[in-house]
């Protein structure tokens with residue numbers, strides 16, 4: 001049997017391992033943490049730093065092909081692996097997705113074919129650029145200053161009401177390369193998962209609409225009618241165009257903002273992309289005949305990509321570590337008995353050793369025969385678990 005490798009041992013790697021093993025593959029996970037969620041369930045776990053040549057050599061020796069689950073894997077490491085093994089997605093595209101400045105330049109470069117642009121922004125890498133923004137970019141206010149690299153779940157971002165707050169915000173972020181984005185009045189957010197093979201074959205999932213609370217994904221709505229049909233078509237086409245323009249191989253998630261521009265089909269603004277399966281695509285495990293992780297396995301292993309079909313409407317609720325603490329702050333296992341007695345509930349726990357506030361511990365997907373019953377169960381589950389975003393279900 002062949003072995004498939006993954007850089008990173010988090011929950012996305014764990015779900016990749018499950019999908020690969022179901023197809024009969026052996027798996028190898030490279031992660032520095034001895035107790036990483038994916039490492040715990042993989043045939044091979046290489047406990048190594050992402051850029052350690054010995055660990056990389058061991059991974060390449062073991063594997064037929066290698067993917068990544070963690071967007072901040074050093075692109076040099078992927079480049080090194082690619083000298084001897086197929087690596088999907090490749091170092092160049094992962095490098096673009098790791099840096100908001102390059103990412104936005106890519107979105108701009110393919111705006112003609114994707115039909116979408118990103119929010120107005122300015123690059124702030126130097127004190128001179130900060131000064132220029134202070135003086136000349138009141139049009140970006142109120143704004144949001146984001147580090148170009150390493151941010152996730154809303155970390156590495158500071159909201160600024162006026163330019164007078166900008167210098168302090170940049171200093172607080174460490175004076176590193178940043179983008180200053182205009183805050184847009186969002187009416188919704190959505191994302192699209194695209195899978196593309198070595199031969200250029202492309203498939204995509206229908207767009208899901210996402211609710212974020214404090215910069216972290218809380219609820220994903222995945223069913224017909226979750227957004228106007230023309231908007232869904234535009235988002236899907238745009239994501240495919242963005243993947244194609246990158247020559248992407250593997251699974252790509254493109255996140256969009258929706259703003260009210262008076263049209264029923266427009267109002268789409270591209271936010272960012274993740275070079276891997278995505279939290280907002282977890283519903284595909286329970287609601288589709290092929291999941292985003294099945295697509296990742298197929299794409300990297302050179303298998304045909306099945307056109308996915310969603311067989312049930314679904315709502316996904318993210319389970320952050322917060323759920324493990326009761327009202328008085330005591331650590332307490334959530335009441336799974338009550339949650340799992342609700343029909344159509346699919347609980348996924350990632351096997352993390354310790355619950356911490358804000359840490360992604362698992363998710364709950366609700367499927368059912370129709371949207372109304374899915375919503376009823378999702379509301380009840382969200383109430384039982386005291387989850388945020390209840391009012392959006």
Ligand code: ATP
Pocket residue numbers: 119144146151152153154155181182183184185186189212215216255271272
């Ligand atoms: P992820 O975990 O998705 O990678 P991230 O830390 O990279 O998140 P973003 O996607 O840039 O962060 O922003 C997080 C959330 O903050 C967005 O989903 C959106 O709700 C809000 N947000 C970010 N930028 C803007 C903006 N320009 N206008 C309005 N809201 C925004």
Ligand code: MG
Pocket residue numbers: 151152153272
């Ligand atoms: Mg991000």
Ligand code: MG
Pocket residue numbers: 255271272
């Ligand atoms: Mg995001």
